[in-house]
Amino acid sequence: MLHATSKQAEAEVQSGGRRGNTEQDSSGNGARPEPPIDRLMTFLLFIFPALGGLLFGYDIGATSGALVSLKSAVTSGTTWYDLDSFQSGLVVSSSLFGALAGSSAAFVVGDKLGRRRELLLAAVLYGGSSVVMGAAPGLEILVLGRALYGLGIGFAMHAAPAYIAEAAPAKVRGTLISLKEVLVVCGILLGYLGSYLFVDTVGGWRLMYGASAVPAVILLGGMFWLPDSPRWLLLSGAGKSRAEKDLVRARGSTADAAAVQRELAGIEKSVREAQATEIPGFVGLFKGRYLRPLTVGTSLMLFQQITGQPSVLYYAADIFNKAGIGAGKDATGVSVILGVFKLVMTGVAVLTVESLGRRPLLLIGVSSMVVSLLALAGSQLALTGQLETWTSVIALLLYVGAYQVSFGPISWLIVGEIFPLAVRGQAAALATVTNFGSNFLVSLVLPTVQETFGAGATYLGFAVIGVAAVATIYAIVPETKGKSLEEIEALFDLESDEKTV
Known part of the structure; x- marks a missing residue:
């Protein structure tokens, strides 16, 4: 299974590199605190x-x-x-x-x-x-x-x-x-x-x-x-001195000369490997060592848009108004309520992403989205009166909160860190196109789907897609918490090497 391979490769990367907030001493005598x-x-x-x-x-x-x-x-x-x-x-x-x-x-x-x-x-x-x-x-x-x-x-x-x-x-x-x-x-x-x-x-x-x-x-x-990105400067041929200058600026008043040189050496190694690699065209992104990180990034962007957020929010005003929330200033009242709640839950993700990690937040959050979608579908298909109304309100808030601690911030985070340096710009662009393209398609077909099948069946369909999203995340998304970009790239290189043995 891909996940098992990922965990094995991840352990090898950690054992030979930086872990948490420490970095390996050049003499090999142990780890020392980062500046x-x-x-x-x-x-x-x-x-x-x-x-x-x-x-x-x-x-x-x-x-x-x-x-x-x-x-x-x-x-x-x-x-x-x-x-x-x-x-x-x-x-x-x-x-x-x-x-x-x-x-x-x-x-x-x-x-x-x-x-x-x-x-x-x-x-x-x-x-x-x-x-x-x-x-x-x-x-x-x-x-x-x-x-x-x-x-x-x-x-x-x-x-x-x-x-x-x-x-x-x-x-x-x-x-x-x-x-x-x-x-x-x-x-x-x-x-x-x-x-x-x-x-x-x-x-x-x-x-x-x-x-x-x-x-x-x-x-x-x-x-x-x-400053410019030191990695991009080296990759574009601007030279080590310019990259070092901008890296020192980026590290600010606490820049430590030895730590800067160690970080720069790691970046240089990654850049040399990237420059020694033939940069693939569009089709080449879907082959070899680039396939899995591209699959991870684009699948997260796709599932972010096709797991129901436009549909759920489309019915939000009606759900809140039935509960007597936001009545009188319908659109503005519901928008502010949901906006503030989204902000609070996004803050939860920010505060926990480095302690809990990316992968657990995705698995827990998207699983909770599935539960909330099933509850929304059930409330529309099987319940009536106040029980239907308040079940829908609670499920709606659960859905919004779960989205904001998972797909909302974590998808963009992983897209920002998972692609190899040689193709980072191209792969990130393809992931972004996937995001906006699927957003457009969902917006295009959603009114017809809702009119044809109704709210309950629409929620149920999105719940099925959510189950597929959870399975995909479990199978292919690695944990990248605490790793440098070079260590994340090495994680996929090790995995690719294992498959060729």
């Missing part, structure tokens, strides 16, 4: 790339309110406010089309640009499109602005996990990449807040969309100041 972390510099290495996620979340939260404002004869402030269903769908989905295009483009140009310049490009796209949307004189320009914003989303969601994974200290890498999901949820809440504040203002949709220019400028300035 302390510069908390301020590490925070900056996280917060600026994570603003790309916040701007993604903000668009999700703001668009529902912006559409209400735009379609109202009273608040639109335009002569073209009377949008039909197709035009409304175009406004909402155009950013998703852009995100698909951006993540697809990242497959081709991501490694050439590098993580930092890719985030700079995302910041320019975010900021420029915010101005275009806020000043749009007609529907066509608004849709164009939405598509450009989506391009920014595609580049940002591809580059941010890789930059954080490659630039941050290994022992907090998991916490920081998971914490990026907190910024996404914070962005959603800020979007809801913007909707609440401006939905009754004439031209309020312009303010909602235009406001995202402010964090975009901060993202641009922050990424302009931050």
Whole structure:
């Protein structure tokens, strides 16, 4: 079984390398503590790339309110406010089309640009499109602005996990990449807040969309100041001295010369192996040593989108209103309730990812999602009255909480750390395309499925997919807690070697 092979290889990597928060003495006489972390510099290495996620979340939260404002004869402030269903769908989905295009483009140009310049490009796209949307004189320009914003989303969601994974200290890498999901949820809440504040203002949709220019400028300035990824610098041929300089900057005031040299030596070894390897084309990613990490990353991105989140949240307002929660301010009340709860549960994942590990959070969280989906299906198919209502409310909250401690943050974390250096940019781009592509397909077919089969049968179908997700995670997803990126790569190399013996 793949899982057994993974555990054996994992043990070999640990026995010959770093474990937990220690590193092996060069003399082989035992482990010694790692140097302390510069908390301020590490925070900056996280917060600026994570603003790309916040701007993604903000668009999700703001668009529902912006559409209400735009379609109202009273608040639109335009002569073209009377949008039909197709035009409304175009406004909402155009950013998703852009995100698909951006993540697809990242497959081709991501490694050439590098993580930092890719985030700079995302910041320019975010900021420029915010101005275009806020000043749009007609529907066509608004849709164009939405598509450009989506391009920014595609580049940002591809580059941010890789930059954080490659630039941050290994022992907090998991916490920081998971914490990026907190910024996404914070962005959603800020979007809801913007909707609440401006939905009754004439031209309020312009303010909602235009406001995202402010964090975009901060993202641009922050990424302009931050160092490049030392791994990307070596891989791109920038030279050891430049990589060492940027690594010292990344480690901040607590940078220890000996520790920097040890870390740089490990990176150099990984880069030499990557450069000695023929970089595969698209088909080559699905062969040899790249197949399993690619399967792990793309399957998590796929299951993240096809295990029911759009469907569950689609019915959230109705479930809460039946229970008397959020009545009177239906959409806003339910959105805020769920948004705050999502934020709290994402915080739980961040606080436990380095102690419990990635794999246990995924297995426990996705299993809980299956239980909640079965409860939702049962409440719709077999229960009535208040028992149905409150069973649905409890199951809904369980589902949202379970998603936020598993698929929400952990999928992006693993995508940020699991791919070999030689193909990290291409593989991460393919995983991002899988995410946005499956999101689009689910959004496309979900209304028809719900109308044809009903809520109960839809939940039951997603529960079956959830069981397949749990089985897949158990079979192929390794534990990467406490390992450097080079150790994670060696984990798959050992496994590949075992299969050729």
